[in-house]
Amino acid sequence: MSSSTRFSTRATANDAFQSAETNGLDQAIERGRAALLSRQHQDGHWCFELESDCTITAEYILMMHFMDDIDDVLQEKMARYLRDTQVKNTHGGWSQYYEGDIDLSCTVKAYFALKAAGDDPEAEHMRMARKAILALGGAAHANVFTRILLALFEQVPWRATPYVPVEIMLLPRWFPFHIEKMSYWARTTTVPLTILCSLKAKAANPRKINVRELFVTPPEQEHNYFIRGGLLNRTFLMLDKIGRFIDPFIPKKLRQRAIDKAVAWFLPRMNGEDGIGAIFPPMVNCLEVMKALGYPKDHPVRQTCLRSIQKLVVHRADGSAYCQPCVSPIWDTVWSALTLMHTSEDAGTQDAIAKASDWLTSKQELEVKGDWIAQAPDLAPGGWAFQYNNAYYPDIDDTAVVAALLHIQDRRRGESGRHRVNINRAVDWMIGLQSKNGGFAAFDANNTHYHLNAIPFADHGALLDPPTEDVSGRVVACLGVLARPQDQESLRRAVDYLRSTQLEDGSWWGRWGSNYIYGTWSVLAGLALAGEDPRQPYIRKAIEWLRSRQHADGGWGETNNSYIDAALRGTNHGISTPQTTAWALLAQLAFGDVHSDSVKRGIAFLVADQQASGALEGLWYHPSHNAPGFPRVYYLKYHGYTAYFPLWALSRYRQLLQSAAA
Amino acid sequence: MAIRSVGVVVALASEAKALTPRSTQPDSITPLADGSALCLSGMGPAAARRAAHALADAGATALAVFGVAGALDECLRSGSLCCPERILDETDHTYAVDSAWHARLHQQLALTQRPLYTNGSLLSVQTPLLTTTDKTAAYDRFAALAVDMESAAVAEAAYERKLPFVVLRAIVDEAGDTIPAALNNSIDAWGRPRTLRLIAALCRDPSVLADLPRLYSRMQRATQALRAAAEATGPALAWPP
Numbered sequence: 001m002s003s004s005t006r007f008s009t010r011a012t013a014n015d016a017f018q019s020a021e022t023n024g025l026d027q028a029i030e031r032g033r034a035a036l037l038s039r040q041h042q043d044g045h046w047c048f049e050l051e052s053d054c055t056i057t058a059e060y061i062l063m064m065h066f067m068d069d070i071d072d073v074l075q076e077k078m079a080r081y082l083r084d085t086q087v088k089n090t091h092g093g094w095s096q097y098y099e100g101d102i103d104l105s106c107t108v109k110a111y112f113a114l115k116a117a118g119d120d121p122e123a124e125h126m127r128m129a130r131k132a133i134l135a136l137g138g139a140a141h142a143n144v145f146t147r148i149l150l151a152l153f154e155q156v157p158w159r160a161t162p163y164v165p166v167e168i169m170l171l172p173r174w175f176p177f178h179i180e181k182m183s184y185w186a187r188t189t190t191v192p193l194t195i196l197c198s199l200k201a202k203a204a205n206p207r208k209i210n211v212r213e214l215f216v217t218p219p220e221q222e223h224n225y226f227i228r229g230g231l232l233n234r235t236f237l238m239l240d241k242i243g244r245f246i247d248p249f250i251p252k253k254l255r256q257r258a259i260d261k262a263v264a265w266f267l268p269r270m271n272g273e274d275g276i277g278a279i280f281p282p283m284v285n286c287l288e289v290m291k292a293l294g295y296p297k298d299h300p301v302r303q304t305c306l307r308s309i310q311k312l313v314v315h316r317a318d319g320s321a322y323c324q325p326c327v328s329p330i331w332d333t334v335w336s337a338l339t340l341m342h343t344s345e346d347a348g349t350q351d352a353i354a355k356a357s358d359w360l361t362s363k364q365e366l367e368v369k370g371d372w373i374a375q376a377p378d379l380a381p382g383g384w385a386f387q388y389n390n391a392y393y394p395d396i397d398d399t400a401v402v403a404a405l406l407h408i409q410d411r412r413r414g415e416s417g418r419h420r421v422n423i424n425r426a427v428d429w430m431i432g433l434q435s436k437n438g439g440f441a442a443f444d445a446n447n448t449h450y451h452l453n454a455i456p457f458a459d460h461g462a463l464l465d466p467p468t469e470d471v472s473g474r475v476v477a478c479l480g481v482l483a484r485p486q487d488q489e490s491l492r493r494a495v496d497y498l499r500s501t502q503l504e505d506g507s508w509w510g511r512w513g514s515n516y517i518y519g520t521w522s523v524l525a526g527l528a529l530a531g532e533d534p535r536q537p538y539i540r541k542a543i544e545w546l547r548s549r550q551h552a553d554g555g556w557g558e559t560n561n562s563y564i565d566a567a568l569r570g571t572n573h574g575i576s577t578p579q580t581t582a583w584a585l586l587a588q589l590a591f592g593d594v595h596s597d598s599v600k601r602g603i604a605f606l607v608a609d610q611q612a613s614g615a616l617e618g619l620w621y622h623p624s625h626n627a628p629g630f631p632r633v634y635y636l637k638y639h640g641y642t643a644y645f646p647l648w649a650l651s652r653y654r655q656l657l658q659s660a661a662a
Numbered sequence: 663m664a665i666r667s668v669g670v671v672v673a674l675a676s677e678a679k680a681l682t683p684r685s686t687q688p689d690s691i692t693p694l695a696d697g698s699a700l701c702l703s704g705m706g707p708a709a710a711r712r713a714a715h716a717l718a719d720a721g722a723t724a725l726a727v728f729g730v731a732g733a734l735d736e737c738l739r740s741g742s743l744c745c746p747e748r749i750l751d752e753t754d755h756t757y758a759v760d761s762a763w764h765a766r767l768h769q770q771l772a773l774t775q776r777p778l779y780t781n782g783s784l785l786s787v788q789t790p791l792l793t794t795t796d797k798t799a800a801y802d803r804f805a806a807l808a809v810d811m812e813s814a815a816v817a818e819a820a821y822e823r824k825l826p827f828v829v830l831r832a833i834v835d836e837a838g839d840t841i842p843a844a845l846n847n848s849i850d851a852w853g854r855p856r857t858l859r860l861i862a863a864l865c866r867d868p869s870v871l872a873d874l875p876r877l878y879s880r881m882q883r884a885t886q887a888l889r890a891a892a893e894a895t896g897p898a899l900a901w902p903p
Contacts, residue, residue, distance in 0.1 A: 220890065221886070223879075242878070248855045249860045
């Protein structure tokens, strides 16, 4: 055989291989598109499940016991969920995230809830959990929020909890502990909580559930509820005791004024059936406060508040049920719409995107001046929330992506003026909340009062909302897409902020997604759209870092343990996950890189990893938690991340291949 | 109101809380379980005497004193329980408590697993001993375990009315503790907070703030001990023996 024939044979084989690959890609995109479209709601939005750890579900059960309003059927379904999520094959307790270590506070709450639900403390799974809790020093060592819950149920004395008097409502704005200095989630959670703590509210607890067996020392005799740290921490503990000493001396009138002020603060923020802050913890605290203050059960505000909590419950086909911390419709809808853009030109898909855009447009907040007004008094509202409705707390992250989507959608349809007003209002609002360091936070500007994280109340260290790399990357992407001349200075400052936050190995940290691969994708996608030259060493370094983390099977994965140990950056014991692989691919594709071996192998992994059958056919799946709610404290599993990100990576790859060939 | 069992004299509202969840009013009798009752007397011997007689008039068949005391003996730490055999006053009167009742009380208090002192005496004084110097002097003269202001008056009333009596105290301040006089004045006779007085005291001498965390911890331990004691004995304080 001559060399030329050999060559041509190989060429044909290559072609065949290529076309088989493309066929596989086309089929995967087609299946993914159909699966995603089939999950769109009638009105044009998407909303995937948003799961966390066991705590929200355990707190739901205990809330029913606090209120003396127990739905036994729901309780049993939730108890099933808790039993199912116990890690029985290793540590015997509950973790914050899939394959994480045992978490004492999660385990205490889950055990308490299961006992409340009627589980026999001598049952195997309860004994196992109890043993694990006692081995970690018992419930006395659980975190502050868990100890407050235990105090409400009279399981620990109030001195086991930090002193957070409701009188903080009366502090002047310059005061170091003013509520405006906290992040939105801490603010909405804390305001009602201070009332509960100051009243020393008691759970109704009709079934007299106790968990004394979870303490090594009887809780009344325990004197080490607080870890004594450095000087600052000891000073705060002294102040804590002084506060407790002085508490009885606070005049009744003053206390009543503070309570009235706290109630007057949260009532306008109740947010209908979406609930205060549209997140679970403040809703529950407000409901319990209303009971403590004697609001009757049929009081409309109390009833609506209860409904807002009930609406978070997800019933599963297997007969279990769990409670979501919040819902993610805006976030899911905007990513789903962006994902579908390059999957197909057919009218059905394009209509779905148009419908999603219309739905998103209807959700923009143009009226309410939310809590952000404290940082930017002259700013006009214009943001989108993360949830269906959360007027007081629009989310810069969502706002950036929605504004970009509407702009791209208008451009594609040749209707460049259609959403101009919406887009301008959104971008002006975001830029008005740019922090001094050039970065963007999720809900506020310059929320960097780090001393707050030293107070005993803040043992979770999640009291603040400082600017982060990923949100800033998204804003940079949005500003880059829009290319408004008046934003150039803001854009430059944000890009400088991103350059300054790059880590020595080339990656960026991920605050709102797990973890450095997510952060690096968020930033690189932004820099690419802002027109940064990909040949710059710092961008090459980031891409090189991503490639160095690729697994032999072509995918990427990243463990949440990387929030604890930075040496685990971009690693997952060699196990690839679809969402992380998608982010690593999208980061490379952002700079038009379609021909590298790394990208091809990543794409092949995703094609092979798609669910071929079952309920999730056409989507992807992985059990891992894929985002922090709060790093090292609380994690989330966006069920949507394995639905749209892999599909987006595939369709973006195909689109770039086609334009490269053209 | 008819009492069929023990009448308990309690000086302060915070002490009464350890015995009953019900709210108590100054100078009035609050019924407890099983025919016993408590009288919230306020601080000092005169008030305690009035309360003891009021309880006896209402039909109490035995008298008890319940609350916190200051330690004179260095062994007694805050949160210890003290159930003395004898009560002394400053004029060298001695009153023995009912021995059978004392023995039964000892037995039940032992279940609390807390430090418990039942051999020895308790001194009752007219005005509070606030400084280490005063306490040391009192210990050198009387060798008592602890000091309060009400027990001798109640003991005297019990003797007059021929009623058995006991004393159950939890230690709040230790022998080495000094209580700033300013703070002592910031509560009224029934232990109710006087906000303006506290503010005035802190303005006059802000260094008092530094004593607060320790005092708070002492009060916590004493209150816990009282609660544990009440839980172990019941509101009738182990009566009848």
